[in-house]
Amino acid sequence: MTQDAERIRPMPSTSPMTWPSEPSFVNASERRVWAALVAQLGERDLIIANQRFTVRGNDHELDFAVVLDGHGVVVLEVKGNRVWHDGETWWQDWNPAPKKIRPVEQAMSNKYVLQDWVESSSAWAGRSRVRWAHAIVLPSSEVDARFSHPECERSMVIDANDLADIGNRLRTLLDVQASTRRATNAEDALAIHAALSGRFLPQREGQLSIEARIAERDDVVERLSAEQGRILDVTSLITRVEVRGGAGSGKTWLAVEQARR
Known part of the structure; x- marks a missing residue:
């Protein structure tokens, strides 16, 4: 068992809801x-x-967001490898050379994107506003407990040592907000889950308009007609061909097409 696994407390008897149900990750940090x-x-x-x-x-990619029952919503930006701050800029170890990063700005921007999407969704209709926060997660770095910066308090940073208690740290981050907005509940989590499913999605055949159904049928007929026409191409060197088939199988169409040729 790895050191990280030892420090993470056991999974509760019931797991949280997730979106998507089986996410894929491109790196070990996530x-x-x-x-x-x-x-x-x-x-x-x-x-x-x-x-x-x-x-x-503009494209945005949100690493994580968590909806915590009885607390609020926190959007997380994850940065792997070693990350540090030189007093002006965040840096991340990278190959072939360290690169400048903006994790706090990314987390804050993604927070507003997700919040706007949710609050404009019909799934959220009639619900009052809830608490929102953002934080950065540095699973391969250690940050001094005394760290402070104008754009980011220490409570907004989850480092390698904090990961074992990330759930409680995120709850506390929301609870200390000087905000009149309410805490979230399980119904809010379900509404956000529904909002992420999309809006006015293309529907299956049973819900198509009459015009769309006609267009779809025309496409099928055109495709089948082209396939039947290939039969005549194959038999073009044969002087006599007997075509058999039940009603609606395309015998008449073949005869008309042969006469047209």
Whole structure:
């Protein structure tokens, strides 16, 4: 068992809701954060992973968001490898050289994107506003307990040592807000889950308009007619062909097409 696994408390008897149901991760850092969240949250909580948004032509990718029953919503930006701050800029170890990053800005921007999407969804209709927060997660770095920066308090940073208690730290982050907005409940989590399913999605055949059904049938007829026409191409060198088939199988169409040729 790894040191990280030992430090993460056991999974509760009931697991949290997740979106999507089986997310995929491109790196080990995100998998570690996912494992910690699943292990520490309960059945009335919701974990959102790797959700993409396109808003007014701009693409956003949200690493994680958690809806915590009785607390609120926190959007998380995860940065793997070693991460540090030089007093002006965040840096991340990268190959072939360290690169500048903006994790706090990304987390805050994604928070507003998700919040706008949810609150404009019909699934959220009639619900009052809830608490929202953002934080960064650095699963391969350690941050001094005395760290402080104008854009980011220490409570908004989850480092490698905090991962074992990430659930409680996120709850506390929401609870200390000086806000009149209410805490979330399980119904809010379900509404957010529904909002992420999309709006006015293309429907199956039973719900198509008459015009759409006619167009679909025309496409099928055109495709089948082309396939039947290939039979005549194959038999073009044969002087006599007997065609058999039940009613509606296309015998007449073949005869007309042969006469046309």
